[in-house]
Amino acid sequence: MNDEDSRAQCSRAGCRVAASWVIRWRNPRIHSADRWKSWAACDDHREYLREFLAARSFPLDVTPLNQAASGP
Numbered sequence: 001m002n003d004e005d006s007r008a009q010c011s012r013a014g015c016r017v018a019a020s021w022v023i024r025w026r027n028p029r030i031h032s033a034d035r036w037k038s039w040a041a042c043d044d045h046r047e048y049l050r051e052f053l054a055a056r057s058f059p060l061d062v063t064p065l066n067q068a069a070s071g072p
């Protein structure tokens with residue numbers, strides 16, 4: 001029973017589209033090295049969110065949400 005995995009919604013404010021991507025990131029100033037945050041992103045906002053984090057030089061990792069699931 002993990003709602004976050006089965007029906008993730010885009011993390012962009014105001015966007016309610018089902019997410020297709022997971023962006024894992026951390027803020028080196030406030031997070032310890034093993035503490036990562038996760039944002040879900042739809043196709044439209046993946047680049048927006050990635051650039052938001054990249055502009056702050058945060059380490060980040062983008063992976064397809066469905067890579068472990070079946071279906072289109």
Ligand SMILES: [Zn+2]
Pocket residue numbers: 010011012015016017041042043044045
């Ligand atoms: Zn979105």
